[in-house]
């Protein structure tokens with residue numbers, strides 16, 4: 001059984017993945033900001049889920065997380081860099097410094113986490129970065145910082161895969177629409193999101209657990225020959 005770091009474990013895709021890893025018998029170091037949610041996750045974590053309140057815009061808090069966990073968890077078997085934000089949708093010519101947070105959370109935090117975790121990776125460790133179809137095959141006009149941060153995350157993924165020659169694996173997932181707080185906010189509320197999803201090829205979005213299955217597969221040795229890939233997980237959404 002392994003020890004896995006998951007960011008954004010307090011909600012949506014990250015929460016579903018944390019709970020699936022716990023069901024599989026692993027240990028999870030769960031990162032998020034919502035401390036109430038973190039405590040309730042710990043209660044459901046069968047004594048193997050540890051919550052760490054970390055704001056990923058604060059690189060010193062990321063460093064502190066690694067120092068705090070060094071003694072009890074000297075070996076890391078995998079990471080799911082999942083936390084993300086889309087900022088405030090604006091036209092590309094109106095993007096301002098206020099959007100820097102998007103890059104900090106979506107790109108710089110995974111970059112820092114991987115740098116610090118590398119020294120602690122076990123043999124065959126697997127890293128999965130949560131990118132998106134946005135920034136890979138879709139480029140909505142109002143989401144430039146989000147799309148560019150997700151593209152940059154794909155580059156980070158492939159560069160690290162090349163760097164370690166298969167000693168550790170680095171892959172990214174690119175989900176289509178998933179039924180979570182983030183996508184509800186992006187569409188201006190759950191009702192609007194549900195309505196828009198009637199145009200999805202299969203008539204509905206993914207549930208977070210459907211994405212978690214893919215992440216847990218990529219984290220596991222069953223995916224031992226998959227490295228440096230950006231896997232679209234969208235139920236056919238981008239076909240139409």
Ligand SMILES: NC(=O)c1ccc[n+]([C@@H]2O[C@H](COP(=O)([O-])OP(=O)(O)OC[C@H]3O[C@@H](n4cnc5c(N)ncnc54)[C@H](OP(=O)(O)O)[C@@H]3O)[C@@H](O)[C@H]2O)c1
Nearest residue numbers: 008010011012013032033034056083084177178180182183
């Ligand atoms: N939903 C979709 O349709 C979709 C599609 C493609 C890709 N994605 C990607 O999937 C990932 C997970 O999103 P989700 O859909 O599961 O949304 P969600 O339910 O809203 O979860 C977002 C998570 O990110 C965490 N987070 C955000 N900013 C943070 C910060 N500054 N510091 C620490 N944690 C932070 C949140 O933690 P707290 O609540 O504790 O702050 C939360 O756990 C994101 O990277 C998103 O871009 C989602």
